[in-house]
Amino acid sequence: MLEDFTKGTQSQDRRKFLRQQWLSLLVLTACFAHLNEARGAAEPSSRRRNILFLMADEFTHNCLGVAGHPIVKTPNLDRLARQGVRFTNAYAASPVCSPSRATLFTGRYPHIHGVVRNGLAFNPGEVALPELLKSYGYVTHMVGKLHLPPDEWFPNPLITAGGRGKEYQQFLKEKKPLFTGASNTAAVPETLINYKSPCKGRDRAPLRIGTSVLPEELYEEAWVADRAIDFLRTQEDSERPWFLFVSMLKPHSAFVIPQPYATMYRPGEMPLPDTFRPDVECFRLSKLDPNPRAFINDSSVLREVMAHYYGAITLVDRHMGRVLEAVEQLGMSENTIVVFTADHGNMLGERNRMFKGVMYESSVKVPLLLKAPGKLEGGKVIDAVLDNTAVMPTLLELAGISVPAGLQGRSLMAVAQGDTSEWPQTAFSVLRHRMARLKQWKLIVPDEDDAAEPELYDLAQDPQEQDNLYGRPELAQVQRQLETTLEKWWKQKPPQVKLPDGPKK
Numbered sequence: 001m002l003e004d005f006t007k008g009t010q011s012q013d014r015r016k017f018l019r020q021q022w023l024s025l026l027v028l029t030a031c032f033a034h035l036n037e038a039r040g041a042a043e044p045s046s047r048r049r050n051i052l053f054l055m056a057d058e059f060t061h062n063c064l065g066v067a068g069h070p071i072v073k074t075p076n077l078d079r080l081a082r083q084g085v086r087f088t089n090a091y092a093a094s095p096v097c098s099p100s101r102a103t104l105f106t107g108r109y110p111h112i113h114g115v116v117r118n119g120l121a122f123n124p125g126e127v128a129l130p131e132l133l134k135s136y137g138y139v140t141h142m143v144g145k146l147h148l149p150p151d152e153w154f155p156n157p158l159i160t161a162g163g164r165g166k167e168y169q170q171f172l173k174e175k176k177p178l179f180t181g182a183s184n185t186a187a188v189p190e191t192l193i194n195y196k197s198p199c200k201g202r203d204r205a206p207l208r209i210g211t212s213v214l215p216e217e218l219y220e221e222a223w224v225a226d227r228a229i230d231f232l233r234t235q236e237d238s239e240r241p242w243f244l245f246v247s248m249l250k251p252h253s254a255f256v257i258p259q260p261y262a263t264m265y266r267p268g269e270m271p272l273p274d275t276f277r278p279d280v281e282c283f284r285l286s287k288l289d290p291n292p293r294a295f296i297n298d299s300s301v302l303r304e305v306m307a308h309y310y311g312a313i314t315l316v317d318r319h320m321g322r323v324l325e326a327v328e329q330l331g332m333s334e335n336t337i338v339v340f341t342a343d344h345g346n347m348l349g350e351r352n353r354m355f356k357g358v359m360y361e362s363s364v365k366v367p368l369l370l371k372a373p374g375k376l377e378g379g380k381v382i383d384a385v386l387d388n389t390a391v392m393p394t395l396l397e398l399a400g401i402s403v404p405a406g407l408q409g410r411s412l413m414a415v416a417q418g419d420t421s422e423w424p425q426t427a428f429s430v431l432r433h434r435m436a437r438l439k440q441w442k443l444i445v446p447d448e449d450d451a452a453e454p455e456l457y458d459l460a461q462d463p464q465e466q467d468n469l470y471g472r473p474e475l476a477q478v479q480r481q482l483e484t485t486l487e488k489w490w491k492q493k494p495p496q497v498k499l500p501d502g503p504k505k
């Protein structure tokens with residue numbers, strides 16, 4: 001055609017033709033640019049963000065290097081905190097495993113979802129986070145400790161806890177055919193300490209502290225991270241978003257951990273808690289909390305426990321770090337929301353008490369880190385008072401999924417971005433006792449069957465909860481306000497949560 005033109009037309013026609021060609025080219029270029037733009041913009045909405053849920057068990061809220069802990073080293077979680085947002089006043093809706101986990105997965109409190117103690121099932125009709133995400137096209141997977149029936153939320157869950165779980169057992173059998181002990185408690189004999197509480201009561205297993213007979217690469221936390229990384233690799237080219245729940249048992253007891261973690265921290269250098277008294281023979285056992293195993297008054301055993309507990313935290317940090325690194329190496333970081341939390345903490349000798357189950361800070365407060373590129377980032381530290389009913393709605397909002405009616409928690413997005421004007425500054429927890437936190441105040445109300453007195457603390461003045469202010473005339477108004485807040489919360493009757501009709505994109 002160009003040839004025809006040069007031969008048979010005048011120069012004016014030629015210029016006109018060239019101009020037309022040029023314009024066509026411009027239009028075409030603009031069209032292509034627009035198409036590319038549209039494609040780029042469509043990608044994030046057509047493929048929702050992945051969710052990596054990292055969970056530790058019995059991980060005390062302040063045991064992070066980035067939180068200023070004087071001893072424990074957590075370089076990987078510190079990095080996550082610096083990349084995302086760290087919450088310093090997050091509470092578990094119950095200070096034991098199953099009820100707290102059930103709240104993380106429903107956004108509802110234990111007396112509503114029904115898992116009020118370990119080992120109980122949900123009330124009929126409760127909707128859990130993995131189910132909801134599945135209806136929005138997510139591939140869901142879990143590795144580690146669930147402690148929350150039913151397992152069928154995840155298609156092929158790899159459940160472990162304290163060495164249980166058939167896949168992990170099979171792995172151990174193949175790698176270490178002569179090993180016959182329990183992977184969570186088998187210690188090198190000369191390192192083993194068995195501590196039996198001097199308190200009388202039900203005879204419970206002693207505390208076990210020592211160096212594991214297993215090397216790190218065969219220990220449960222390493223296996224959990226390995227299987228999580230296997231799953232991530234299967235998702236590299238997937239069109240669908242994924243939800244991966246990586247749930248490690250440590251730093252939960254037993255305190256038998258592999259090297260180098262078992263001797264990483266020196267027992268002699270562990271500072272005993274201010275509220276620990278070696279001269280106390282036994283604490284007053286509450287009628288509904290007769291757990292003599294939780295009592296400790298031996299300073300040297302407590303120092304051993306602390307050194308091994310911190311070692312277990314660094315072990316968890318190391319293997320969670322490996323999972324985070326895999327997400328990065330697979331190029332998924334920019335499209336992945338990460339949350340790290342725990343189901344509750346550990347008293348670790350405060351008030352001569354181990355473990356959890358009480359409403360004091362080290363038991364009921366949890367670490368909470370959230371990272372979502374472009375939304376929650378930059379290492380912000382947020383001190384708003386909240387509980388873990390807030391985790392599920394926050395993840396849903398970050399994933400672009402509308403939060404269904406019936407969730408009792410609210411999304412943390414506004415608070416994490418610095419707007420606390422609408423935030424109520426409350427947290428609630430329930431086990432045998434009920435707890436309400438409102439701003440700096442904490443009220444603990446015992447169960448009706450318990451003879452214990454209510455407790456009221458001003459955490460701004462008394463962070464170790466030593467001075468019970470309940471009944472002080474000058475604080476009558478504050479006390480009334482907390483009691484009303486607690487009562488109102490306890491009477492909430494949220495509607496049943498419904499799954500969306502039909503699959504959503």
Ligand SMILES: [Ca+2]
Nearest residue numbers: 057058097343
């Ligand atoms: Ca737990």
